[in-house]
Amino acid sequence: MTLARTGGKRMDSLREFQARFDLSMEALCARILDRHAATIRVKKPAVAVANLARIVETTLTLANRKGFHSMSLRELAEQSGLSMGALYAYFDGKDTLLMMILGQVVGAVEEVLGHPPEDLAGDPVGRLRWLLAAHLYLTETMHPWFVFAYMEAKAFSKEGRDLAVANELATERLFAGALEDGVRGGLFAVSDVEMTAGLIKPLLQDWYVKRAKHRKRGVTPERYVEAVIGFVESAIGLGRTVEKPTVGTGENASAA
Template sequence: MPAEDRATPKWRPRQRTLKSFQAEFDFSLKAICTRMLERHRDTIRTQKPHVAVAKLMPIIQTTLTLANRKGFHSMSLRDLATESGLSMGALYTYFDTKDTLLMMILGEVSSAVSEALGSPPEGFADNPAERLHWLLETHIYLTEVMQPWFVFAYMEAKAFPKEGREKATKSELLTEKMIADALADGVESGLFSVGDVEFTASLIKPLLQDWYVKRSKYRRRGISPEQYVQAVTEFVETAIRCQSEPLPRKRHRANHRSETAAAAAS
């Protein structure tokens, strides 16, 4: 039951959906593993690209599954070999160290963040609310598509070599900075009423993280990515909206409060 189906008063702009995001970016396992191969031609000893990608896919897939279940450290390479249908020796043609495997995954996560969030559509200069909405929306759709990757990065980053921690931290701060910038924009143009934009940005961030860290909770409740986008946007906008004037936004529906209520009630 997509939100678009219900009766709506008057005018309804086209909402960006998970599907439209997926049409825009290719974050499929295959695509990611292809990029991964390109970035690690030096450590991956397999010559033929199509063979390498074909084997990388189950390796990475299984790694994410096992590591997210028990922790990366607790996942033994023997388990990984068995589950992914390879031998111990074969694994080592795709990485030279268990830590390298970790870094390969972290690298794809942070580059995915840069790619998806790094190039916002133009024309946001005069519309901070829409810019903020785009940020939240894009982040949620990205982490939806790459959920196990982001959980992995979130849970394992701190435990590991310095380089990995820095990569994760930098990626996190980038997101927070972008939110803060959008907020600052809105404050400047008098649309938002925010005391400390950076502090507020750091309150918004956990709302985005919860979507992938606690994904199963929302799945259990039947909350779709689109519904989550709407709820978070609304929650945030209501909290930061300048009381004196309402927030006009092209893409947003008029009577949004009661509507989310209906959408959210499973």
């Protein structure tokens, strides 16, 4: 039961996804360092990345527990093991810290979802599945980052909010693109592509926004991916008899 492919290799599980994309805290903080080299006053990259990791890790924990605004920098200093002054060698204000994290979330989305494997270019069913699975595994891997970006959105500056909205719409466009291709090829029965794409998004977001609930029910990422794929494909007319017969791709969904 192949869910989606990425560059010739299958992506059937969270483990395979994580093997393909390095989304470790160190890798992500290294990119934050690149992006904000101008404001970070610490010279040695190894030191900077290590401390950024502690700062970001602690920030995500505290902010996701009580909200970014309610988290004080004194608390961040204490929990992260750094001093107030040391923190200000890594950012020039609380808002910058927030934008560092948001920027990396947006960057990861673009990097992962922006380039689906080329061999799925002519395969709308496979591409849709790949997008659903990749989105879910991405948010699972960077769970606290996405919860942070989602919940603190209203606290963003104008540029931050615009960035978040643009990113969300871009993701929806990817879904809509796969749907359009499928409709054109007679694979999907969708009357309003934009609306349908807009309904898919919250299904995926629910995984990380309400992850505690799903976990309590014993639902794994893999099972949730399958449920969403089954639900969506049923809704758009796949997985059962459709007016126009399926062509080419084979590999239909099984269950919801």
